[in-house]
Amino acid sequence: MATRVKLYRRLPGRARNWMGSTTLWQGADHLLVVEGRGYTESYRRFYYRDIGSIVTRGTGVATAWNVILGLLVLGIGAAAAATPADDRIYWAIPGAPLLVLLLVNAARGASCVSHITTRVQTAPLPLRRWRPARRTLSLVRERVAEAQRALAAQPAAAPTTRAEKRPRGAPNAAPSSAANASRSTRTESSARPVSASSPPRAPRAAALCSGAWPRSCRSLSAC
Secondary structure (H helix, E strand, O other): OOOOOOOOOOEEEEEEEEEEEEEEEOOEEEEEEEEEOOOOEEEEEEEEOOOOEEEEEEEEEHHHHHHHHHHHHHHHHHHHHHOHHHHHHHHHHHHHHHHHHHHHHHOOOOOEEEEEEOOOOOOOOOOEHHHHHHHHHHHHHHHHHHHHHHHHHHHOOOOOOOOOOOOOOOOOOEEEEHHHHHHHHHHHOOOOOOOOOOOOOHHHHHHHHHOOOHHHOOOOOOO
């Protein structure tokens, strides 16, 4: 039986909201962000060679929730202490879930937000606590360094030079001596010999000047 090769590795960290959850996966040459919305999923890829930075900063969200839950638990405890002993059990119904939430939130540690930056965009990553964020960054940092080191080692392509554009109105370049010699040889070989008995043929402008069109003759430069 052939072994199944895993193309992606699930990284620590998950972001949840009322619409769904977002997870982060590690591929061979890219990071994959999977956003689940009910029965649909959307994917975004970030290639290691294009990653410019991953910025993570701390927030006070976890501390605020600890303060709120702690005050609620203290209030319920104070109310239970002022209640007769036979009725104190009823305060455990709202107090126990709040106490569990307080302990879980405190155990998860400090909160944070993380963003990834490439050449064309800045997108959030599903990292909400410092502990999984550090583990994820330690795994991603090695892949990014390897990919960008290999990209820097590739030889750069030589820039293509465009032909120099001749300015408008500039004279053409003088032809070479070899071209002039071949052109003169071709002209001499194609010239037709003229016999001594036949008179040379007069140019068209001279013939017009000797005819009966004096007005036309004035407009010709040969006249």
